Amino acid sequence: MIEDFTYYTPTKVVFGRGAENKTGALVAELGCKKVLLHYGGGSAERTGLLGRIRESLREAGVGFAELGGVVPNPRLSLVREGIELCLRERADFILAVGGGSVIDSAKAIGYGAADEERGDVWDFYARTRVPRACLPVGAVLTISAAGSEMSASSVITNEETETKRGYGNDISRPKFAVMNPELTMTLPAYQTACGCTDILMHTMERWFGGGGNMELTDGMAAALMRTVMRNARILMEKPGDYDARAEVMWAGSLSHNGLTGCGTDGGDWATHQLEHEIGAIFDVAHGAGLAAVWGSWARYVYKENPARFAKFAEEVMCVARRATDEETALAGIAAMEDFYREIKMPTTIRGLGIEPTEAQLKEMAEKCESKFEGGVGTMKKLFAPDMEKIYRAAM
Ligand code: NZQ
Ligand code: ZN
Numbered sequence: 001m002i003e004d005f006t007y008y009t010p011t012k013v014v015f016g017r018g019a020e021n022k023t024g025a026l027v028a029e030l031g032c033k034k035v036l037l038h039y040g041g042g043s044a045e046r047t048g049l050l051g052r053i054r055e056s057l058r059e060a061g062v063g064f065a066e067l068g069g070v071v072p073n074p075r076l077s078l079v080r081e082g083i084e085l086c087l088r089e090r091a092d093f094i095l096a097v098g099g100g101s102v103i104d105s106a107k108a109i110g111y112g113a114a115d116e117e118r119g120d121v122w123d124f125y126a127r128t129r130v131p132r133a134c135l136p137v138g139a140v141l142t143i144s145a146a147g148s149e150m151s152a153s154s155v156i157t158n159e160e161t162e163t164k165r166g167y168g169n170d171i172s173r174p175k176f177a178v179m180n181p182e183l184t185m186t187l188p189a190y191q192t193a194c195g196c197t198d199i200l201m202h203t204m205e206r207w208f209g210g211g212g213n214m215e216l217t218d219g220m221a222a223a224l225m226r227t228v229m230r231n232a233r234i235l236m237e238k239p240g241d242y243d244a245r246a247e248v249m250w251a252g253s254l255s256h257n258g259l260t261g262c263g264t265d266g267g268d269w270a271t272h273q274l275e276h277e278i279g280a281i282f283d284v285a286h287g288a289g290l291a292a293v294w295g296s297w298a299r300y301v302y303k304e305n306p307a308r309f310a311k312f313a314e315e316v317m318c319v320a321r322r323a324t325d326e327e328t329a330l331a332g333i334a335a336m337e338d339f340y341r342e343i344k345m346p347t348t349i350r351g352l353g354i355e356p357t358e359a360q361l362k363e364m365a366e367k368c369e370s371k372f373e374g375g376v377g378t379m380k381k382l383f384a385p386d387m388e389k390i391y392r393a394a395m
Pocket of ligand 1: 039040041042043070071074102104144145146147148152153154155183184185187188191198272286287
């Protein structure tokens with residue numbers, strides 16, 4: 001059965017070599033005059049990218065104030081600082097130069113700066129209020145991973161409560177995404193692999209939902225996942241391969257702009273929720289955290305729909321059909337974990353270099369359950385005791 005859907009992708013994509021030099025003109029085209037230039041911990045400065053962006057803004061006659069220092073699993077405290085700065089500087093646009101963390105931080109600043117009630121921006125992530133507006137955001141992408149450059153969502157960590165929360169609203173979708181695959185060539189191999197894992201997972205979450213599917217969507221989803229795996233392998237050997245960088249970069253955006261979920265129930269997303277709890281306490285890289293728990297989640301739920309897992313095994317992992325759907329499903333899960341190991345991603349929680357205590361596993365499961373009424377996931381509704389078992393199996 002094909003589910004009804006709304007597909008909305010308002011982001012203008014400017015893709016290719018030197019694309020970052022068009023950034024100033026893209027902001028000016030939107031009629032914006034003062035930008036908050038937002039970036040991370042240093043890579044964009046070191047590579048000279050920020051210099052080129054500043055130049056491009058000056059050439060287009062766009063003023064700017066700057067706020068760097070975004071860290072992976074972006075923090076609420078910096079978001080609050082960004083909101084103050086935006087208001088003080090009367091910024092009318094937020095330009096994120098970086099990856100998912102910087103773009104997510106920019107979206108959160110956008111909500112806060114446009115909030116006429118002047119309340120706490122965390123309310124939106126805690127879901128006690130709904131934002132009515134968001135300052136326009138644009139992205140210059142430096143890592144293919146989160147897909148935030150075209151997505152409606154942003155994920156922020158409240159460091160005081162060790163809580164990581166995602167929030168999605170179409171009003172935060174970036175106005176434009178500048179994507180030059182060359183910019184990702186300076187990434188450490190580990191970050192490239194984390195990114196490829198996250199890209200795969202955004203389509204896998206949609207593939208393994210509890211609702212309908214669409215032949216066309218399945219075909220695009222399978223092609224996207226096979227493309228990411230093929231090119232991730234190339235990048236492990238040749239990090240400077242432009243075509244492989246380009247394939248992965250475009251896949252990253254399409255994997256999370258809704259395309260690979262059209263006609264489904266929107267997806268399962270339990271693996272993401274399980275990972276967010278690990279990231280909130282242990283500050284691990286998001287992609288690595290997903291790889292660490294996915295196999296245990298999959299083995300816990302595959303009996304809900306063995307045929308769907310078997311289709312994944314055959315069409316995505318290219319595994320030969322076994323005697324039963326269940327056997328094919330398990331072979332597909334094992335093949336995915338083999339791929340993670342091949343690109344040096346962990347397939348256990350200990351593989352992340354952390355050792356959560358029993359009390360912490362329980363805490364993570366309880367916090368995860370508390371985010372949603374009626375259970376987490378759609379393939380199988382998970383509650384705290386289920387999630388504890390999955391975490392334990394993943395140890
Ligand atoms: O801070 P710098 O120095 O730039 O270093 C970053 C960071 O340490 C580095 N990096 C980025 N581009 C680089 C580079 N290093 C060298 N050369 C470059 N070109 O890479 C590290 C990771 O960056 P980050 O932005 O954290 O990566 P990613 O894009 O994976 O974002 C992860 C965040 O996105 C959230 C995750 O939970 C996590 O907080 N997600 C956001 C989503 C969304 N908004 O739709 C969906 C995802 O599922 C995800 O949850
Ligand atoms: Zn993700």
